[in-house]
Amino acid sequence: MATQDWSPSSWKSKSIAQDVEYPDSVSLSKVLSKLETLPPLVTPSEIERLRYQLGLVQQNEAFLLHAGDCQSRCSFRNARHPQENISAKIGLILSFSLILIWGARLPVVRIGRIAGQYAKPRSSKTEKIGDREVLSFRGDNVNGLDPNDRTPDPERLLSAYFHSTTTLNHVRSLLTSGFASLHHPRDWSLNHVRSPLLRKEFEHIVEGLSDALDFSRTIGVESGPSFEQGGDRGTVGEVDFYTSHEGLMLEYEQALTRAFPLPSAAQTKATAAPAPHKPKAFYNTSAHFLWIGDRTRQLTGAHVEYFRGIRNPIGVKVGPSMATDELVRLLDIVNPLKEAGRVTLITRYGAGKIDDHLASHISAVQKSAHPVIWICDPMHGNTHTSSSGLKTRNFGTIISELTSCLKIHAACNSRLGGVSLEFTGELNEEGFSVTECVGGSMELSEEQLGLRYQSFCDPRLNFEQSLDVAFLISNYFKK
Numbered sequence: 001m002a003t004q005d006w007s008p009s010s011w012k013s014k015s016i017a018q019d020v021e022y023p024d025s026v027s028l029s030k031v032l033s034k035l036e037t038l039p040p041l042v043t044p045s046e047i048e049r050l051r052y053q054l055g056l057v058q059q060n061e062a063f064l065l066h067a068g069d070c071q072s073r074c075s076f077r078n079a080r081h082p083q084e085n086i087s088a089k090i091g092l093i094l095s096f097s098l099i100l101i102w103g104a105r106l107p108v109v110r111i112g113r114i115a116g117q118y119a120k121p122r123s124s125k126t127e128k129i130g131d132r133e134v135l136s137f138r139g140d141n142v143n144g145l146d147p148n149d150r151t152p153d154p155e156r157l158l159s160a161y162f163h164s165t166t167t168l169n170h171v172r173s174l175l176t177s178g179f180a181s182l183h184h185p186r187d188w189s190l191n192h193v194r195s196p197l198l199r200k201e202f203e204h205i206v207e208g209l210s211d212a213l214d215f216s217r218t219i220g221v222e223s224g225p226s227f228e229q230g231g232d233r234g235t236v237g238e239v240d241f242y243t244s245h246e247g248l249m250l251e252y253e254q255a256l257t258r259a260f261p262l263p264s265a266a267q268t269k270a271t272a273a274p275a276p277h278k279p280k281a282f283y284n285t286s287a288h289f290l291w292i293g294d295r296t297r298q299l300t301g302a303h304v305e306y307f308r309g310i311r312n313p314i315g316v317k318v319g320p321s322m323a324t325d326e327l328v329r330l331l332d333i334v335n336p337l338k339e340a341g342r343v344t345l346i347t348r349y350g351a352g353k354i355d356d357h358l359a360s361h362i363s364a365v366q367k368s369a370h371p372v373i374w375i376c377d378p379m380h381g382n383t384h385t386s387s388s389g390l391k392t393r394n395f396g397t398i399i400s401e402l403t404s405c406l407k408i409h410a411a412c413n414s415r416l417g418g419v420s421l422e423f424t425g426e427l428n429e430e431g432f433s434v435t436e437c438v439g440g441s442m443e444l445s446e447e448q449l450g451l452r453y454q455s456f457c458d459p460r461l462n463f464e465q466s467l468d469v470a471f472l473i474s475n476y477f478k479k
C-alpha cells in the first residue's frame with residue numbers, strides 16, 4: 001500500500017547529501033521526462049519474488065550473496081570485451097554460490113552489483129589532478145573520468161538507462177540459454193583458476209555435483225521444484241539472479257518509480273480492497289534491490305525519504321559512525337510494519353573497528369524486534385593506499401573482518417545472513433585475473449598490484465581471491 005505522505009518526489013523537500021548540481025535544469029527536465037516514458041527494467045513480480053526469498057534468508061533458510069563491481073563503466077567503448085566481462089562476472093557469482101550451496105547445503109540468493117551501478121559517492125566535491133582543482137568524478141552517469149569532462153551532463157542518465165538495459169538483456173539471455181546449467185560449471189570458471197589447490201577443491205565439488213545430477217536423472221527427479229532452481233518453475237539450467245545498485249541519483253530513481261497493483265499475496269487485511277480498487281504500491285523498476293550508502297543515510301535526508309516509500313527490498317550500509325538508537329530509528333522509518341525480507345543491513349566497519357560496534361548494533365536491533373538480514377561488507381572499511389599510490393585492500397584484513405563478523409553474530413545469538421563483496425572474474429588479454437587486492441591463495445604482493453590493476457574505483461577481489469572467501473564461508477557453515 002502506498003506509504004502515507006509519500007510520493008516518488010517527496011524527497012525533493014528534504015536536504016540531499018551527495019547532490020549533483022546540473023548547470024542546465026531544462027535539459028535535465030527533458031531527460032527525466034523521457035526516462036518516465038521508457039519501459040521498466042525489472043518487473044514487480046520479480047521484485048516480490050526477491051522479497052520472498054530474502055524473507056527466507058532472514059529466517060536462516062538461505063544465504064545472500066551480493067557482489068560485483070564497486071562501480072561499472074557506463075560505456076561499452078571503455079570495456080575491452082563487454083560480453084566476456086559480463087559472463088565472467090556472472091560465472092564468478094555462480095561459482096561462488098555453488099561452493100556455498102555444496103558446502104553449507106544452503107540455497108543462495110544472488111544479487112549482482114550490475115546493470116545500474118554507475119554513480120559513486122565522493123568524500124570531496126573537487127579533487128586535485130596535476131596542478132588543477134576539478135570537480136570529482138561522480139560516475140559515468142554523471143560526468144566523465146577525463147578531467148576536462150567533469151561538468152555533470154543529464155544526457156548521461158539516459159545513456160545509463162540504455163546501458164543498464166543492454167547489460168540486463170545479456171544477463172537474462174545468458175541465464176536462459178544454459179550458461180547457468182549445473183551440468184557445465186566448468187564453463188564458468190576453471191580456466192581462470194590458477195591456484196592448484198583451489199582448482200582441486202573446485203573440481204572436487206564439480207565431480208560430486210555430476211554424480212548427484214546423474215543420480216537424480218536416474219531416479220527421475222532432475223527438474224524438481226527446489227528453491228535454488230527458482231521455486232516451482234525450475235530446471236537445473238535456470239537460476240534466479242537479481243540486480244542492484246546504490247540508490248544515489250534520486251532524479252533517476254524517481255523517473256523509474258512506477259505504481260503497480262500490489263499482488264494479492266502481499267496484501268494485508270488492512271489493505272485488501274475489492275477490485276477495481278486494488279491497492280497500488282510504488283516499485284523502483286530500475287533494479288530489484290537498492291541500497292542507501294553510508295554517506296546518504298541521514299534520518300531526515302532525501303535518500304531515506306525516497307527509500308521509505310518504495311516496495312523493493314532495500315539495503316542500508318551501516319558503518320562505525322552509526323549510533324545504535326539512530327539505527328533503530330532508521331528501521332522504524334523504512335520498515336514501520338516490520339516486514340520480513342524488506343531490510344538488509346550491510347555492515348562495513350573495518351577489521352579494526354568491528355569489535356567496537358557490531359555487538360551493540362545487533363543488540364539494539366534485537367530489542368527493537370525489527371526483522372533484518374545482516375550481511376557483512378568486509379571491503380569498504382578496509383581500503384588503504386599502497387606504497388606505490390594504488391588504492392588497495394589486504395585479503396587478510398578482509399578475512400579478519402568477515403571472521404570477526406561470523407563470531408560476533410554467533411556470540412550474540414544472531415546469524416550472518418550473507419556477504420557483500422566487490423569482486424570481478426574479469427581477465428586481461430592473456431587470461432590473467434586482475435591484481436587489485438593484495439594477498440589470497442596466490443599471495444599477491446604490493447609490487448604486483450600494478451600488473452593488472454583495472455579498477456578505476458575501489459579495488460576488487462579477483463577470481464581466485466573470491467573463491468578463497470567462498471570456501472571460508474562454506475567451511476564455516478558446514479560445521
Ligand code: PEP
Pocket residue numbers: 070121292293294295317348380
Ligand atoms: C560502495 O558500496 O561502493 C560504497 C561506496 O559503500 P559505502 O556507502 O559503504 O561507503
Ligand code: MN
Pocket residue numbers: 070071380422458
Ligand atoms: Mn566501493
